[in-house]
Amino acid sequence: MFKHTFSYIIKILLRSRQLVFWSLVFPVIIGLLFKLALGNISNAGKFEPIPVSLSSEIEKEGDFYFPIFLDNMEDEGVFKITEAADDALLKDKKVVAHIISPDKVEVNSPSIESSIVESLLNQYLGYREAAIRVMRDFPNTDISKLLERQSLIEDVSGREMNMFNTYAYTLVGMQSLYGYAWGLTIIYLYQANLSVKARRNAIAPTKKSVVIFAATLAAWLMNMAVMAVNLLVMRFILNVGFGDRLIPVLGLVALSALTGVAFGIFLGVSNRRPIETKIGLGIVLTMTMSFLAGMMFAQMKILIQRNAPIINQLNPVALVTDALYSLYFYPGLERYWLNMTFLGAITIALLAGSTFFMERKNYVNL
């Protein structure tokens, strides 16, 4: 009976083109959209030489060291300097700042680039003051020796950070929960108070627990298969990094696929709303959880982590996202296992809740 039900459910699910399309193709479409929209995100905010214009009157200021300082900045790739009679280039937004004198600069708007220009000029002015002070207090000091640059900062930055990955991880989480559609479909075939087909199946001489177990297993396998395909698309077409630990990734796929199916079963048996409402509710809840996990605004997950971490621990999409992120970013597996534990607990709770609604039901009429 188990084998029979299992194979028939697989056939039914595979024949449901709409289900296959939306569980498999929809996340792939969204993934491609992400790639198109966020492909440049890792290059955003990277430092580029800052275009500045320099007043041609600057030499009249009589500060001998200032042009040397600016030349150094240009040689180090910090500034890209153009000489200009006035601030026309600034007004045309061709440069970020127009340097009028060592202590006077004009900018278009407050920005990170204009702040860097300001900070570097402040640094110059500060050292000018310092040199005057030292020459006054210790006239025999060799200032050029004091100005020799020493390394004051040790850069201990870790590996390359690609924000696009985090968006892709939320997509994996979203896809796992979209598996609710598989769960909803199978439960409408076996829970007698939900559909005509289920009523027919309910009076068949089969053990309900066996057929529901077989159907759940089939739905789980289907969800795992579409997730695996999407993961391959992400890895090899969209170039998403998942780290090099394949087994934990597969473990996460397996568990999250079951969470999605369990979510669908729970949605199906926990209330008597029409199927259209349940489908709509499933989509809306999945999208909301994806939003909270950072699918539309990556920092949302961090904001929740800071202010209400319990929401992330109860949100399966956030847990999948975080587990994939931890596999990519951290060498250890502690955080991965923590996420797996929470995800496992949610899955068990959904399955236990569904069993509660399904078990030992006697119907006076249907």
Added chain:
Amino acid sequence: MSIFKYYFRIAWQRRTALIIYAVVFLVMATLFSMNDTPAGDYSSVRVPIYLVDESETKTSKALVDFLSKEAELKSINAWQAEDELFYGTVDAIITIPKDFASTRKVLYQSAPKSSNGFLVHNKIEQFVGKINFYQSAGYTEEESIANTLEDLGVTVEVSLAKKSDIAKYRGLVAYFNFLNYPLLSQILLIVSTIMAIFNRETILNRHSIAPVTDAFKTMQLFTGHILLSLVLWLAYSALAGVYFKATFLSKTHLLLSLNSFVLMACIVAMAIALTKLVTNENAIGSAVNVIALASSFLSGAFVPRFLLGNTALALGRIFPSFYYVENNERLLTDPDIYAILPNLGIMIGISAILLILSMFVKPKAGKA
């Protein structure tokens, strides 16, 4: 007017989805409203950083004081710091190690080649470098700190080429940009769901024998679409007034509202066209999600346009949202009706084309 009456009854039954989309938007709107900063003169950007002082010497304490003025120190858990750095909510992690007094080295972590990180890096160099400079010249630690702090008072005078209201309206524009998503999702979802129900074979058959003309039925449905969309638009416009009191009824705010009104009309036309193509009630939710997400991502409603590649921007042009977001961005620098007229024209043109096309496409009757 039974169709009209039933229209709102169905819409009410779908309220859960509407409310959830609205709640998602409310969360975002709250975040945008935090950006409701008054316009003013130039001020330097304060980069968010996470700072740990393990040394606790006079110099390290002075550095912490300095950075607390020059940057935005985030008080977060140590274990969260790396996540915050990855997600860009802090731009650098600065550790002043225990042996700072002897090594004079600060540990620094940031995203590779980050501009924000560069600024923090420079600020640290400015401060620690200056103290080293004074100490090498022969001053004591206390004198070096005092001199450095005094030098920091000598600053460059930064002026704005043109007084700008950009900072004042940035949050408001972000609000209206994101509004694209809930308006699209909610109007498309409700209109297409209702139309799918009215296009059910059984209901179509019943309607065909009712003593009401087709034109009157269409008019009732159309009035329902417009009224429902208007209610949503008015609610979000009122919310914008609540969140952004400082700019409410300003020219920019009114023009942003006008732009969103035209978008709303365009979405109604899109929804009507969609119902002619997607008649399966189960497929509507997914179709709405694809359109709403694609449109929002490719138009720059979710992420700033400078992050989008050329292909994304070229593809985005097929969506009315693209012209809507472009108008919002234009209004940030040029709050003038003439600046947004061409794109308003394009949105109205797209709506007209969609409505004309939907008149010629007869939907396939759906099964209940």
